[in-house]
Amino acid sequence: MAFNSIEFLIFLPVVYSLYRLLNLRWQNLMLLTASYLFYGWWDERFLFLIVLSTAIDYGSALMIEEGKVPRRARLGLSVWVLLSAIGFVGLNWQGDLLAITPQGWWVCLGMAVVVGLAHLLYPMFCRLSPSKRRGVFLFISMAANLTMLGFFKYFNFFIDSAEQMVSTLGVTASSLRLNIVLPVGISFYTFQTMSYTIDVYQRKMKPTHRFLDFALFVSFFPQLVAGPIERASHLLPRILNPRTITFDQSMRGLFLILLGLFKKVGVADSLAGSVDSIFLAGSPVGPLDIMAATALFAVQIYCDFSGYSDIARGTSKLLGIDLMVNFRIPYASATPSEFWERWHISLSSWLRDYLYIPLGGSRGKPSMVYRNLMLTMLLGGLWHGAAWNFVLWGAYQGAILCIYRALGITQTFQSRLGKTLQIGFFFVLTCYGWLLFRAVSFAQILDFTQTLAMGWGDLSLSIHKPTLAGIVGLMVLLFYELCEHGSGNTLFYRRLPSVVRGGLYAVMVFVILLGTSNAPVQFIYFQF
Amino acid sequence: MPRSNLSTSSSKRRALSALAWMVLWLIVFDIAIGVLFARQADPTVRPGVLSQYFDYGRSIAGKVRFMVGETDQTTASVCIAGWPDDGVDRPTEAASKDGTLVAVYGQSFAQRASQTWARQNPKLTLRIIAGPGAPLSYAYDRYLQDRHNHHAKIVVVGVLASAIPHLDTITAMTWNFERPPTYMYPRYQIRNNQLTQFEPPIRTLAQFREVLKAPLQWDDLLQKIQEHDGFYDSFVFHDNLVDRSVIGRLIRRAWGQRQQHRVNARYHTAQGYRPETGVIQTAQALLTEFAQAIRNDDRTPIILLLNDRGFDDHLYQEVAPLLRQKGIPFVSTHAYAPAKVLSNFLPDGHFIPSVDEITAQKMQAIYEASQAQTAYATVTSYEHDTGHDHSVFRGTDADLSHRQFGAYEPDDPSVP
Numbered sequence: 001m002a003f004n005s006i007e008f009l010i011f012l013p014v015v016y017s018l019y020r021l022l023n024l025r026w027q028n029l030m031l032l033t034a035s036y037l038f039y040g041w042w043d044e045r046f047l048f049l050i051v052l053s054t055a056i057d058y059g060s061a062l063m064i065e066e067g068k069v070p071r072r073a074r075l076g077l078s079v080w081v082l083l084s085a086i087g088f089v090g091l092n093w094q095g096d097l098l099a100i101t102p103q104g105w106w107v108c109l110g111m112a113v114v115v116g117l118a119h120l121l122y123p124m125f126c127r128l129s130p131s132k133r134r135g136v137f138l139f140i141s142m143a144a145n146l147t148m149l150g151f152f153k154y155f156n157f158f159i160d161s162a163e164q165m166v167s168t169l170g171v172t173a174s175s176l177r178l179n180i181v182l183p184v185g186i187s188f189y190t191f192q193t194m195s196y197t198i199d200v201y202q203r204k205m206k207p208t209h210r211f212l213d214f215a216l217f218v219s220f221f222p223q224l225v226a227g228p229i230e231r232a233s234h235l236l237p238r239i240l241n242p243r244t245i246t247f248d249q250s251m252r253g254l255f256l257i258l259l260g261l262f263k264k265v266g267v268a269d270s271l272a273g274s275v276d277s278i279f280l281a282g283s284p285v286g287p288l289d290i291m292a293a294t295a296l297f298a299v300q301i302y303c304d305f306s307g308y309s310d311i312a313r314g315t316s317k318l319l320g321i322d323l324m325v326n327f328r329i330p331y332a333s334a335t336p337s338e339f340w341e342r343w344h345i346s347l348s349s350w351l352r353d354y355l356y357i358p359l360g361g362s363r364g365k366p367s368m369v370y371r372n373l374m375l376t377m378l379l380g381g382l383w384h385g386a387a388w389n390f391v392l393w394g395a396y397q398g399a400i401l402c403i404y405r406a407l408g409i410t411q412t413f414q415s416r417l418g419k420t421l422q423i424g425f426f427f428v429l430t431c432y433g434w435l436l437f438r439a440v441s442f443a444q445i446l447d448f449t450q451t452l453a454m455g456w457g458d459l460s461l462s463i464h465k466p467t468l469a470g471i472v473g474l475m476v477l478l479f480y481e482l483c484e485h486g487s488g489n490t491l492f493y494r495r496l497p498s499v500v501r502g503g504l505y506a507v508m509v510f511v512i513l514l515g516t517s518n519a520p521v522q523f524i525y526f527q528f
Numbered sequence: 529m530p531r532s533n534l535s536t537s538s539s540k541r542r543a544l545s546a547l548a549w550m551v552l553w554l555i556v557f558d559i560a561i562g563v564l565f566a567r568q569a570d571p572t573v574r575p576g577v578l579s580q581y582f583d584y585g586r587s588i589a590g591k592v593r594f595m596v597g598e599t600d601q602t603t604a605s606v607c608i609a610g611w612p613d614d615g616v617d618r619p620t621e622a623a624s625k626d627g628t629l630v631a632v633y634g635q636s637f638a639q640r641a642s643q644t645w646a647r648q649n650p651k652l653t654l655r656i657i658a659g660p661g662a663p664l665s666y667a668y669d670r671y672l673q674d675r676h677n678h679h680a681k682i683v684v685v686g687v688l689a690s691a692i693p694h695l696d697t698i699t700a701m702t703w704n705f706e707r708p709p710t711y712m713y714p715r716y717q718i719r720n721n722q723l724t725q726f727e728p729p730i731r732t733l734a735q736f737r738e739v740l741k742a743p744l745q746w747d748d749l750l751q752k753i754q755e756h757d758g759f760y761d762s763f764v765f766h767d768n769l770v771d772r773s774v775i776g777r778l779i780r781r782a783w784g785q786r787q788q789h790r791v792n793a794r795y796h797t798a799q800g801y802r803p804e805t806g807v808i809q810t811a812q813a814l815l816t817e818f819a820q821a822i823r824n825d826d827r828t829p830i831i832l833l834l835n836d837r838g839f840d841d842h843l844y845q846e847v848a849p850l851l852r853q854k855g856i857p858f859v860s861t862h863a864y865a866p867a868k869v870l871s872n873f874l875p876d877g878h879f880i881p882s883v884d885e886i887t888a889q890k891m892q893a894i895y896e897a898s899q900a901q902t903a904y905a906t907v908t909s910y911e912h913d914t915g916h917d918h919s920v921f922r923g924t925d926a927d928l929s930h931r932q933f934g935a936y937e938p939d940d941p942s943v944p
Contacts, residue, residue: 006786251543282869464875468581498542502549509550510557513775516782517585 243320256314270470585781610659610711638686
């Protein structure tokens with residue numbers, strides 16, 4: 001179920017009303033059910049992956065810290081996994097419920113074998129020395145999560161790449177490509193659950209015994225499919241403990257939902273057609289077209305993704321749970337390191353804490369630091385999608401970070417003009433990165449780059465004009481972000497006189513209505 | 529009163545006051561835009577871009593009542609298009625003695641390609657019968673009504689990929705609600721392996737005008753549309769107070785867009801048409817019957833498979849094997865104008881002129897082959913004294929026809 005769908009418009013008030021009526025225990029149970037419904041709306045089979053991931057990480061964390069999983073919990077986990085396998089994969093919800101497919105049977109049978117093996121091996125695991133056991137279960141958790149992610153997201157990518165490589169050597173490889181459907185948001189919840197096991201392993205937090213609450217932490221619907229990627233140490237305590245919902249919180253939540261819908265429906269979706277008209281043109285286009293489409297894509301992807309994060313935060317705030325801020329006006333960045341402190345903060349901080357720092361971070365020789373930066377950004381690029389242009393985008397971001405670091409440009413200029421020029425220059429660099437990100441093929445990257453470098457003979461403009469919602473929305477967004485940046489306060493709008501504040505809300509509602517009357521577009525980050 | 533309570537109540541007051549202002553502002557926007565971009569009084573004059581934009585969400589009934597006047601002179605052209613009594617005088621013979629009359633049935637896509645063909649080959653005279661975005665059922669029905677009215681040697685049938693789901697409809701009003709054409713056509717379905725037909729409740733624009741004036745008949749018409757049209761949605765169709773508000777109309781347009789999206793998704797996904805809906809089977813049966821009817825009239829059919837945006841080559845994949853098997857000559861746009869490549873399309877969704885040029889060249893090639901075929905068939909019939917002219921286009925000669933026309937498929941590099 002997407003935030004910009006009519007279904008969600010019904011779903012949220014129902015969930016909110018039930019939530020207000022229940023106590024903590026039932027609130028969490030209801031939220032877990034709602035989260036599964038929210039996610040299963042796309043495809044109920046994907047739910048099995050979440051259940052599996054939840055069970056593995058819950059058990060692994062307990063084994064890492066305590067060396068045992070209580071008998072009742074073990075039984076509960078086994079039943080949970082097997083029932084989920086039957087319910088979500090075995091049964092055919094699209095047609096005859098009991099017409100179980102052969103693949104469904106195999107999954108159920110496979111799970112029964114895995115569960116049986118886990119029970120058989122359990123006494124042996126308990127006898128391991130604590131340090132060995134901790135390592136083994138960290139490995140099990142990482143391997144299970146990364147295998148799921150790798151299989152569903154990267155299997156075909158690696159097979160295709162290997163085939164291409166082999167074919168360049170003149171060998172014909174038979175295709176092993178599988179018809180795999182990418183589960184929505186798998187990269188987000190996989191990283192979130194991995195952080196839990198790692199934090200327990202690093203003794204940054206204690207594992208929880210409350211399985212259903214942990215399941216809610218993994219599948220909490222506002223941030224399940226496109227983040228923010230929450231840390232267990234931040235989100236889990238909010239799930240485990242009673243929440244209070246204040247009027248201010250609710251108003252802020254509603255405003256964030258409004259802002260998010262404004263960005264997504266009003267701006268991002270309204271610019272999509274213009275961007276596509278160049279990137280999907282399939283024929284030669286001029287440099288002005290490429291520049292315009294890339295700049296519009298910069299706005300589109302920002303509004304699409306930060307809009308989602310705003311709605312996620314707003315929805316969660318309505319439920320009394322604060323999620324982390326994921327964007328802080330990223331295009332006001334003057335340096336790459338500042339950009340990554342403002343763009344997709346939950347991912348960049350995850351990569352910093354669980355990849356960059358363990359690799360050595362900024363310690364050691366410059367060459368090692370550059371290596372760490374490049375590796376982190378390359379993997380960050382690959383996290384976005386199974387395609388070489390994302391890897392290239394990651395490499396480009398890594399290279400910019402290294403170059404700025406090598407040149408010693410880590411601070412913004414003091415003068416206003418200098419700072420503006422610095423921001424403008426960095427925006428151009430960012431936009432080229434978006435060109436790599438949005439391009440449909442390597443050939444297009446080469447073609448567009450060549451045109452930008454040498455194709456200035458053709459100054460025609462064939463890009464489709466943005467819709468009315470896009471134009472009005474873009475102006476309002478610019479005004480809003482300038483005010484926020486200028487005031488340095490995300491709550492600046494609350495200080496406005498009621499008449500102006502009401503006007504701002506009204507314009508946003510109106511732009512959403514204008515945007516809603518265009519064809520709906522899926523959130524870009526769902527594919528990641 | 530404690531200080532915190534004071535600040536909470538003041539914050540509440542400010543928030544509620546801002547919400548009240550928001551509502552007021554929205555009312556102001558609604559009225560101001562309604563006045564500034566009101567629709568013009570004359571339905572035959574094309575409205576300004578913004579007036580039209582803010583009017584897209586008006587109910588279908590509301591728009592139709594405004595756009596359909598007492599006479600053709602007071603009716604918007606979009607509401608006249610597609611009806612048999614559209615007032616257009618069409619040729620029944622070729623303009624010159626050595627010329628050829630080509631009858632075209634379909635929609636603007638087929639019309640544009642055929643007009644390009646006629647520009648390339650001045651010996652052609654076109655008799656075009658088209659409805660905006662019309663589905664195959666419309667084209668077939670109109671051919672059956674029109675077949676004895678002319679002496680065309682060639683019949684071009686435009687099949688639009690995006691209109692395949694519309695085989696489950698009886699009027700263009702339901703699936704083109706933003707600026708609705710009003711024409712109606714039968715709905716065909718396969719039942720017990722037979723092509724069955726549901727006759728549309730209205731056949732002419734004159735009848736439509738009458739019904740529009742009679743509330744009971746109008747309700748009866750809506751009832752029939754609701755029963756037999758898969759794209760019908762009552763919120764989008766019925767006129768009510770929502771029509772009077774700009775914001776209401778924007779909401780209705782949003783609803784209509786999503787409704788269409790949902791209904792379309794029932795028929796078509798990124799992988800292709802959903803077989804369980806039966807529209808592809810209907811399309812295949814219609815094409816077979818259509819081609820047979822054309823051949824029975826001693827004419828050459830040319831099927832244009834127009835793979836438009838969002839439909840990849842799905843239409844080609846579904847019907848090309850059948851057309852090959854039956855030896856029905858066809859041109860498919862997917863090979864030289866892939867639907868995924870946006871530069872093949874104008875912003876309004878039609879193919880760019882250079883694509884129409886290629887389509888026209890391919891139709892010309894089929895035409896020339898049919899001429900050669902006719903000569904060959906005449907010789908054959910003379911030699912074998914069969915007495916059946918043009919037999920090459922029928923029955924057992926389908927294989928020959930298939931071989932001949934098979935060379936004109938777009939993926940064949942030998943074709944210009």
